[in-house]
Amino acid sequence: MDARVTEPRIARDFDKYVDERLDEGVFRVHLDTFRDPELFELEMEYIWEKTWIFLGHDAQIPEANDFVTTQIGRQPVILQRGDDGVVRAFLNHCTHRGPRLCKTQRGNTSRHTCPYHGWMFDSQGKCLMVTDEDAGGYSDTFKAMSHDLHQIARLESHRGFYWGSLTSDVPTLAEYLGDATVFIDAWIDQSPNELEWVKGDANFTYDGNWKMVLENCLDLYHAKTLHASFGNAVLNRFKNMGEDERKAINLDDFVNATANVSYYNFENGHGALWIHNQSNQEDRPSYAMYQEMEARVGSKRAEMMLSGKVAEIFPSILFVESATFQMRMIRPISVDKTEVYAFCLAPKGEPAEARALRIRQYEDFFSTSGLATPDDTAVYRAAQEGHQARVLEWNQGYHRGIEQLQQGPDEKAKEMGFNPTLSIHGSIAMQSEAVYIGPYREWLKKMKTGQDNALAKL
Amino acid sequence: MDDLQLQHEVSQLLYREGLALDRQHWDEWLDLFTDDVVLWIPSWITEHEQISDPQTEISLLYLNGKNYLKERTERVVKGMSPASVPMPRTCHAVNNIVIEAAGTDSLTVQSAFRVDYYHHKKCYAIFGHYQHQLVQQDGWKINNKRVTLMNDLVSEVLDVYLI
Numbered sequence: 241m242d243a244r245v246t247e248p249r250i251a252r253d254f255d256k257y258v259d260e261r262l263d264e265g266v267f268r269v270h271l272d273t274f275r276d277p278e279l280f281e282l283e284m285e286y287i288w289e290k291t292w293i294f295l296g297h298d299a300q301i302p303e304a305n306d307f308v309t310t311q312i313g314r315q316p317v318i319l320q321r322g323d324d325g326v327v328r329a330f331l332n333h334c335t336h337r338g339p340r341l342c343k344t345q346r347g348n349t350s351r352h353t354c355p356y357h358g359w360m361f362d363s364q365g366k367c368l369m370v371t372d373e374d375a376g377g378y379s380d381t382f383k384a385m386s387h388d389l390h391q392i393a394r395l396e397s398h399r400g401f402y403w404g405s406l407t408s409d410v411p412t413l414a415e416y417l418g419d420a421t422v423f424i425d426a427w428i429d430q431s432p433n434e435l436e437w438v439k440g441d442a443n444f445t446y447d448g449n450w451k452m453v454l455e456n457c458l459d460l461y462h463a464k465t466l467h468a469s470f471g472n473a474v475l476n477r478f479k480n481m482g483e484d485e486r487k488a489i490n491l492d493d494f495v496n497a498t499a500n501v502s503y504y505n506f507e508n509g510h511g512a513l514w515i516h517n518q519s520n521q522e523d524r525p526s527y528a529m530y531q532e533m534e535a536r537v538g539s540k541r542a543e544m545m546l547s548g549k550v551a552e553i554f555p556s557i558l559f560v561e562s563a564t565f566q567m568r569m570i571r572p573i574s575v576d577k578t579e580v581y582a583f584c585l586a587p588k589g590e591p592a593e594a595r596a597l598r599i600r601q602y603e604d605f606f607s608t609s610g611l612a613t614p615d616d617t618a619v620y621r622a623a624q625e626g627h628q629a630r631v632l633e634w635n636q637g638y639h640r641g642i643e644q645l646q647q648g649p650d651e652k653a654k655e656m657g658f659n660p661t662l663s664i665h666g667s668i669a670m671q672s673e674a675v676y677i678g679p680y681r682e683w684l685k686k687m688k689t690g691q692d693n694a695l696a697k698l
Numbered sequence: 699m700d701d702l703q704l705q706h707e708v709s710q711l712l713y714r715e716g717l718a719l720d721r722q723h724w725d726e727w728l729d730l731f732t733d734d735v736v737l738w739i740p741s742w743i744t745e746h747e748q749i750s751d752p753q754t755e756i757s758l759l760y761l762n763g764k765n766y767l768k769e770r771t772e773r774v775v776k777g778m779s780p781a782s783v784p785m786p787r788t789c790h791a792v793n794n795i796v797i798e799a800a801g802t803d804s805l806t807v808q809s810a811f812r813v814d815y816y817h818h819k820k821c822y823a824i825f826g827h828y829q830h831q832l833v834q835q836d837g838w839k840i841n842n843k844r845v846t847l848m849n850d851l852v853s854e855v856l857d858v859y860l861i
Contacts, residue, residue, distance in 0.1 A: 344745050440741035440749045440756025444852040447818075469778040473769050481765050579851070584756050596753045600760070607856075609739065609759040611773065614781035614855035621818065621854065622780070 244285070246697050252282070254687040258680050259634070262645065267638045269680055274449040275627045280575035286690025287555055287683065288313030289406045291508075292416050294557035294569055295319045295329055297585065298400035299437035300346065305363045308346045310581070311571050312406055317392065318342050319402060322364040323350055327397070329404045330365050330389040341389075345441070352389070365389035399428050400435075411508075419658040420510040423551035426544050427565060429537060430526055431587030438584040438599065444608040445579045448620030450555075450572035453580055454679065456616055457550055457558040457568065458511050460501065461640060461671035466619060470611040486600050487523035487563070497669040502652045503641065504660035504675075509554030509682025511675045512660075515547055515668065516652065525564055525601065528594035529587060540655060554682050562612075564601040576624050582606065638680075641672025708807050709795050711838055712830065716790025716811075719859050724771035728764060732839045737761040739845040739861065748846065758847060758856060770858045781855045786817035788859060792828070804841075805832040811845075813860055822853055824860055 257279075259268040272279055293312045296319045300308050307320035309332055316332035318341070332340045334354040341352040341361070351368070352361040358371035367387035370376070394405040396413035398421060403413055410416065417424070428434050446453070456462070464471075477485050493499045498519065504512045521527060526546050534542040551559040558568040565586070571579040584602050586595060605612045641664045650663035664672045711730065718727035739758035740748040749755035761767055774782045791812045799806040812825040824847065831842035845861050 346744060438754070438756055439743050440758075441743070441850065442741055442756055442758055442852070443850070444854065446854050466780070469773050469776065472776070472778065473773055476772070477765070477769060480768075481763070592753070599753070599756055603757060603760060607756075607758065608852040608854060609856040611769075611779075614857065615779050617854040618780040 246694070248698060249694065251691060251695060252279075252687075254684055254691065257687075258684045260677070260681070262642065262677075265639070265642050267642060267674065267677055267680075268634045268636075269638060269676075270633055271627045271630075271635065272633075273683070274451065274624065275575060275630070277575045280449075280572070282687065282690070283683075284313040284572065285694070287686045288572065289315070290409070290686060290690055291407075291555070292394075292396075292403040292405050292410055292413060293555075294553065295395075295402045295404045297402065297435075297437060297567075297583075298327070298397070299435060299585065300583075301327065303348060305348045305350045306346070307342055307349065307363075309342045309344065310569070312392070312404060313572065315406065316340055317404065318389075319404075320363055320365075323362065324364060326364070327395070327402065328365055329392045329395045329402070331392065333390065334359055335361075335367065335387045335389060336370075359387070361389050365391055398424060416508050417553065418507045418510070419660065420506045420512060420551055420553060422656060422658040423512050423514075423549060424553075424559060426541075426549065427559060427561070427585070429541075430533060430545050431529060431589050432532070432536060433588040435585040436588045438586050438595075438602075440584070441581075442603070442607045442609070443579065443581045444613070444617065445573070445577065446617040446620045447576055448578060448617075448624040449575060450570050450578045452620040452623060453568065453570055453578060453616075454552060454555065454558065455676060456620070457560050458503075458513060458552055458675050459671075459673070460513065460668065461673065462616075462619075463671075466615050467612050469615065470605070473611050486604065487520070487597065493519055493668055497667050499668040500666060501668050501670070501672070502650050503664040503672045504653065505662040505678025505681075506660050509679045509686075511552045511554075511678050512550060513675060514544065514549040514652065518548055521546055523563070525590065525594040525598035526587065528591050529589070544656060552679065554679050560606075563605055564598045566602060566606045578620075638673045638676050641666065641670050641674040644670065644672065645674050645677075704800070704805075705795070705797065707838065708797060708805065708832065709792075711832070711840075712792045712795060712807070712809060712828070715840070716792055716813075720788050720790055722774070722785065722859075724775065728768060728771065730840050731764050731767060731843075732833060732835060732841045733764045734762075735764055735767065735841055735843070737767060737843045737845075737858065739847050739856075742850050758850065758852075759845075759858075759861075761858075767858060774857075774859065782857070782859075784817075786815040786822075786860070788813055788815040803834040805838070806830075807832060811861075815860060824849060824856075826861075 257270040295310050296308045301321045304323050310317050318330045318332045321327050336359045339356050350363050360369040365388050392404045393408040499517045502514045560566050567583050569581040604610050644664045644666050646663050650665040738760050741758045752760045773779050792809050794810040796808045798808050807830045809828045811828050814823050826848040827846040829844040832838040833841045
């Protein structure tokens with residue numbers, strides 16, 4: 241349900257923002273999607289508040305009364321394990337006069353007491369006390385109201401990964417994720433005991449639109465150019481300090497074009513990529529558990545689990561494995577400001593040496609104190625600034641690989657038994673950008689549906 | 699050596715470190731460290747609790763050995779990393795310098811710092827506490843620099859020249 245006061249609004253023709261003419265070899269996204277503040281507001285309303293948004297992982301709230309705070313779009317949310325062990329999601333908002341009840345990023349509490357007038361709620365969201373209720377001269381209508389915290393409309397988990405929706409008008413989470421779970425499971429299954437959270441926050445913000453980090457994580461094309469200084473640093477590291485020094489992703493794969501890549505689109509805007517025949521697989525931390533994985537799930541699946549891959553679950557969360565694995569939660573702040581909350585999940589039972597390598601690789605590549613991500617954030621900002629060239633409607637950034645598009649699964653997907661809507665397969669040198677078709681088709685669909693529903697209410 | 703003299707020497711060393719970074723005199727900065735230096739910015743777990751073990755938890759930065767510091771300065775010098783092109787103008791200020799433990803060849807020095815910097819026509823600040831471990835190697839050298847970074851939601855980039 242949308243709580244906005246309904247005011248007349250001018251209908252937009254959203255078809256103007258996504259120019260899909262695949263038969264002519266054209267796919268374009270209008271630059272206003274990155275720079276129009278009003279369009280950003282509509283994205284919050286029509287996309288972020290109308291679909292499944294990733295909220296957190298079981299491992300972050302293992303104990304009764306543990307909570308994390310997050311956002312759905314810009315709306316404050318608490319994900320808490322109640323004293324009954326059940327995980328719930330509430331709006332972080334006192335029913336009485338509205339203060340945010342949980343002020344920290346995480347914590348443990350059996351009681352939420354509002355600092356303003358003292359209303360108290362338990363960890364299941366139930367209102368325990370309206371301060372001085374008896375003397376309050378309240379109407380019967382008030383007394384009949386529920387004062388409990390507002391639980392968001394839907395909350396579901398895929399094997400410990402929680403998504404929530406502010407509207408009940410969404411498919412089940414399983415339907416929403418579809419076969420993209422093949423990718424998510426490829427991380428979960430790295431250990432027979434699944435994943436644990438590696439503590440430590442390394443979050444960041446950048447002066448650019450939220451879709452920039454989404455695009456960037458599915459973009460192999462930038463690696464050779466933008467991350468050349470990362471590649472050089474690592475090469476020098478081996479030269480100066482020896483081959484046993486801190487290992488990293490091998491950018492030679494891009495230079496030599498020895499690997500190949502499958503790109504996929506799934507229903508509901510999800511995209512993925514999976515790198516095959518990558519070199520130096522033994523330098524990945526997950527390699528330490530490879531034999532066990534292979535014995536448990538077979539060599540083809542184990543190979544997928546070890547490989548470099550990315551899954552983008554539209555619109556809020558990126559599962560990224562370059563050298564090692566990071567999850568990136570996207571929090572849009574404004575049309576040109578985004579926060580990224582990142583966390584590290586790792587297979588339980590990983591040997592200490594592999595874990596330490598995982599952590600160093602994570603910091604090396606993914607952190608904004610590392611050697612790769614700061615260059616990404618620098619170009620998000622640069623692109624945001626460049627897009628102020630408002631006489632321009634389009635860029636040329638979605639065309640690579642468009643000739644290799646195929647409907648349905650490629651051979652690799654068939655082998656693994658999953659069904660993407662679109663596939664692209666080719667040498668790593670192709671570095672396809674056609675993988676963005678799925679996310680932007682979903683963007684368009686949500687914007688049109690959202691607008692239709694909003695206009696129908698008037 | 700009397701206490702005042704020691705305090706003076708230590709303060710000068712910390713001031714010189716900041717100045718070398720602000721002037722982008724990278725070799726001068728690197729010369730202040732021992733070869734086996736550890737530069738560590740532990741991350742936060744809760745509002746007032748930091749990680750304690752860089753081998754099992756995620757740090758904001760963990761560089762073990764001067765070569766890793768050099769990796770950072772060389773990256774700046776080569777100019778291939780858009781994160782540092784153009785370089786921000788930085789201004790390091792160090793104060794509240796307290797020698798917390800003094801042995802014959804080693805010192806633990808606590809201080810407060812603030813790095814103001816100007817980048818993309820905006821003013822930014824990074825602030826927190828330093829804890830330097832100094833050892834005698836033809837004068838005091840920095841063997842360990844631990845940075846408690848208070849404002850840890852990083853704005854686009856965090857690197858050795860900003861802390």
